[in-house]
Each structure stands twice: as C-alpha cells, then as structure tokens.
Amino acid sequence: xxxxxxxxxxxxxxxxxxxxxxxxxxxxxxxxxxxxxxxxxxxxxxxxxxxxxxxxxxxxxxxxxxxxxxxxxxxxxxxxxxxxxxxxxxxxxxxxxxxxxxxxxxxxxxxxxx
Ligand SMILES: [Zn+2]
Numbered sequence: 001x002x003x004x005x006x007x008x009x010x011x012x013x014x015x016x017x018x019x020x021x022x023x024x025x026x027x028x029x030x031x032x033x034x035x036x037x038x039x040x041x042x043x044x045x046x047x048x049x050x051x052x053x054x055x056x057x058x059x060x061x062x063x064x065x066x067x068x069x070x071x072x073x074x075x076x077x078x079x080x081x082x083x084x085x086x087x088x089x090x091x092x093x094x095x096x097x098x099x100x101x102x103x104x105x106x107x108x109x110x111x112x113x114x
Pocket of ligand 1: 007008012024025027029
C-alpha cells in the first residue's frame with residue numbers, strides 16, 4: 001500500500017490516485033503523481049557510471065567492456081579512455097569523441113570515471 005499525500009490546497013486526507021493524477025474530492029484539486037519526486041531531484045537526471053559515481057560534462061571516463069560499433073565499424077576496446085564527455089538525455093547517455101573512431105554515443109553503465 002502506498003501512502004497518499006494530503007491535498008496541497010485544502011490539506012484534506014481523503015485524496016486518491018487516478019492514473020498519473022492525485023485527486024482531492026473535497027476541493028476538486030488535481031495534481032500530478034510525479035510532482036514529489038521531481039522536486040526531490042532538482043536539476044533533472046543524474047548520470048552514474050558503472051560504479052555509481054556521478055558523471056558530469058567534461059569528465060574523463062574509461063570504457064569497461066569491449067563495445068562493438070554499429071555496422072561493423074570496429075570495437076572500442078575495454079580500457080579505452082574517453083575525454084571530455086557530454087551528457088545527453090537520449091537512448092544513450094554520453095556523447096563523446098574517441099581517438100581513431102570519431103564521434104560516438106555511449107551508455108553510462110559501460111564506463112567508469114577516472
Ligand atoms: Zn483539496
């Protein structure tokens with residue numbers, strides 16, 4: 001059982017959840033279910049490497065496993081250092097350039113901060 005929050009407008013405790021909304025039957029106020037977590041994590045998404053370290057733009061990371069490139073363009077070897085990463089909110093987490101490969105997209109779970 002999850003505990004429902006009190007209505008932020010009239011403090012009623014008789015709120016209920018309907019899909020992605022909380023609804024207060026007393027004052028008819030509606031607000032999104034995610035609101036509480038969004039305020040807790042201000043600044044948006046937190047990126048973490050394979051060890052759980054928080055990553056930031058400009059960090060240098062090391063690839064922790066061989067990564068095959070799409071289209072048979074080669075393999076980025078485990079241990080490859082990647083400088084000056086840029087964090088992106090996409091299906092991958094990191095945009096970067098790797099010597100010999102050029103522009104690359106990586107997932108944060110396959111790298112470790114150095
Ligand atoms: Zn209310």
